[in-house]
Amino acid sequence: MSTCYQTSLRTFLEHESGIKTKHQAKELHARIIRTIAPVSAILNSKILSIYSNFNLLRDSLTLFNAIDSPQPTKAWKSIIKCYASSGFFLNSLTFFNGMRAEGRIPDRNVFPSVLKSCVQLRDLRLGESIHGCVITLGLDSDLYTGNALMNMYAKLQFLKDPQVFDKMPERKKQTSGFWNGLVGYNYPDELDLNLRSGGVGLDYDMTEQAIKLGALGMDTVSKVFEMMPIRDVVSWNTVIGGNVQSGRYMEALGMLREMGCADLKPDSFTLSTVLPIFAKYVDIKKGKEVHGFAIRHGFDGDVFIGSSLIDMYANCTRVDDSYKLFCLLPQRDAVSWNSMIATCVQNGRFDEGLELFRQMLRDNIGPAEYSFSIIMPACAHLTTLNLGKQLHAYVIRAGYDENIYVASSLVDMYAKCGNIKIARWIFHNMEIQDSVSWTAMIMGYAIHGLARDAILLFEKMQMEGVQSNSVVFVAVLTACSHAGLVDEAWKFFNSMNNHGIPPELEHYAGLADLLGRAGRLQEAYDFISSMHIKPTGSVWSALLSACRVHKNIEMAEKVAKEIFIIDPEYTGAYALLSNMYGVAGRWKEAQKLRITMKRKGMTKKPACSWIEVKNKVHAFVAGDKSHPLYDQINEALEEILEQIEREGYVPDTSEVLHDVDEEQKRFAVSTHSERLAIAFGIMSTTAGTTIRVTKNLRVCVDCHTAIKFISKTMGREIIVRDNIRFHCFKDGSCSCGDYW
DNA sequence: ATAGGGTTAG
Known part of the structure; x- marks a missing residue:
């Protein structure tokens, strides 16, 4: 018996490093079972850890249950790891709990998996508790554990933002602790019985320690980072990424430089993390520098970098560059496609966007929620109601209709395609609405001339405590404009300051347009002249059109003069004034303007x-x-x-x-x-x-x-x-x- | 243990 055991152990040790496939692992297991009986708990745990490394969840569980209680620490750790990497996060935490209940001490190898589960379940409180546990065990100096901790705080930092948290539907919050997380969470039947293990609650005593770490969100990430004795590229990438996600772009770029000083070279993760910053800042120069760096270091074939670059060029309105990149990608995944489609749609190339969408389907890339919120604005702009309805049907079949982005884009699409009833229906059936949803609906009413509905909805939005933004005021002013509600418009315009929203060009243009249409040309002129920001040609042109409608050629000349000074290349003004001269029979002046236009190479936008x-x-x-x-x-x-x-x-x-x-x-x-x-x-x-x-x-x-x-x-x-x-x-x- | 794409705009 004892010799037999020794032999098999030797066999096992000889083979352990040579096991490269699941098949080999099972073969070894079979051989061990044939050679010796009973197999010791230690040996079974070793096999179990091999199984778990191959993510053989079912085999791992069978083996775990075959081992007599109390199972060795190694066995617990393997199951926790296997559950976490198979997507059964709650089960993974249950086993962690069970392991602690058995008095087993977790080590550095198990915390990354446990923390990952906390992230996936959005359970920040449990994560903090586990952080306390890490500190107590003196494992906070471990590189992997530290990286996982930073990742946890970076990913869950949004839960600290009451604005974001309040907007989440009840059932998605799941931050009230581990056991609340049990409610409504599904796990497969065959794994059901394994949930019995942990009968004892977690020791939340540790939470106190975690809380003592102090500040919220990103500060915690930085604190963990600063306390880490050893840092690798992953550590840097994680902090930089955390900074980017919380909008602290300058800090992120500062850390990128510091990373270089620490003698660490950026890798493909680093680059695709910082590229969105340059996209957001429309900094084509820096973006191109990163592109160059990527090419020199052989990262340009990376799908992640590819889609970040597509997005960056798109934000800089370099659609052709994005497309070139897209074509050159060695492989394309769903994100590359979506990035390219978004590039087209957001730069006004709706037909091309739709064509790419079709191509994506032909390439057997299933559209995601993202894809629909990207493509719907194309239907909205083109007024392709039938196409929009087909896509809506797809959305329903895929179960995407509860997604707030998708639903908001549907509201917008139906409103823009003239079907205000369906837009309204979708809007009211949304589980939650954010400011974008409200704005889309208000704008929908506005362009249908339903000013009263628009204003009522805006008031309701405020009563419900939804934060106003600059765009929703554009929508409300538009509504007033189409109904000639001058007094109401002034009221809304003046109330912007109380909301801490400074009026932008669009708001000035909106009010100027409104005053002009209502025939109050002089009032509009004075209003534009007293703007706090420099008016553009398009603001003045709103008044110019009004001059045409109200046939006031003197005012038109005055306004046109302003435009010629500010924006000499603004085609609309020449055409409009020339038109007015023509109507008034002042052919010479009309012709003079048309000659100027021709000389400047201006062409009228064809109707x-x-x-x-x-x-x-x-x-x-x-x-x-x-x-x-x-x-x-x-x-x-x-x-x-x-x-x-x-x-x-x-x-x-x-x-x-x-x-x-x-x-x-x-x-x-x-x-x-x-x-x-x-x-x-x-x-x-x-x-x-x-x-x-x-x-x-x-x-x-x-x-x-x-x-x-x-x-x-x-x-x-x-x-x-x-x-x-x-x-x-x-x-x-x-x-x-x-x-x- | 780390990365990329989304809805509203006279």
């Missing part, structure tokens, strides 16, 4: 309208005959125009600037892009179907009148989204009440 029919987007540019069905469309349009003229429609050509005869003017108006899109919509859908058209510029007065007639004569609801708002035409009138 474009589009419509989604049978999942395909059809775009129309005024006067462009390239659509394959152009002749048919034109014929249909002629017919419609004849019909509405019989109903009393009289073309209004006063806004046409060209010095041409009446017949030509009529032609110019009648081929406006939105008419082509509407005519195409009517001829290619069944009677009664709602027509949804999007235009990149404002609808002109004549088209607005014509569409009102069309809606009545053809018995169609026609929803036009121009660059400012929605116009819902029905039975001869428009939802904007002719104020836009």
